[in-house]
Amino acid sequence: MTTTQRKKIIGLTVNEETYELAVECQETLLDVLRNNLGLTGTKEGCGTGECGSCTVLLEGEPILACLMLAVECENKKIETIEGQSINGDLTPVQEAFLEKGAVQCGFCTPGMVLASxxxxxxxxxxxxxxxMESLGGHLCRCTGYNKIMEFVHHAAKLNRDNT
Incomplete structure (x- = not known):
């Protein structure tokens, strides 16, 4: 049996749901999220860690899912864009993104929302x-970043107003 044919059963907690999955040892977290769990909100823009579109939160920290092997995430907590809503309602960060018109094609949006x-x-x-430092690893080809900067400031205000 070659390395590419070996699978390992791992446990993952994704968006507060626990899964037990058989994954190939070289399979990325991005592939598992999209292909095994059907969570397609996490995007694959480059596959090399250059664009930030695949950002998820691993144990509360932003990581690039295209660079992380799924087996390295065993027994860890992962949050994707699908896990951001609260009882189906948008979070203040998501609301601010829409209110400030920071959405263009939407491809970078999930990573930007999670990083923010x-x-x-x-x-x-x-x-x-x-x-700028927080979003430095995120590429957006549509907005020119001005709207994104506005949305983060607005989200900060909404968050402060809600506390």
């Missing part, structure tokens, strides 16, 4: 520089 969610948990009132 992480930033605002760590820093409820980020500066422009904080936002």
């Amino acid at each position: 969610t992480d930033l605002l948990k760590r820093n409820p009132d980020p500066s422009k520089e904080d936002i």
Whole structure:
């Protein structure tokens, strides 16, 4: 049996649901999320960690799912864009993204929302520089980033107003 034919059974908690999956040892977390669990909100833009479209939260920290092997995530908590809504309602970060018109084609949106969610948990009132650093690994070919900067500031305000 070659390495590419070996599978390992792993446990994952994704969006607060527990799964036991047989995955190939070289399979990425991105592939498992999209192909095994049908969570297609996590996008594959480049497959090399350059665009940020595949960002998910692993144990609360943003990671690039295209670079992480699924077996490395065994028994870990993963949150995807599908896990962001609260009882079907948009989070303040998602609301701000829509209100500020930061959505263009939408391909980078899930990664931007998750990275911004992480930033605002760590820093409820980020500066422009904080936002630029947090989103530095995310490529958007449509917006020119001005709307994205506005949305993060607006999301921070919504979060502060809701607490």
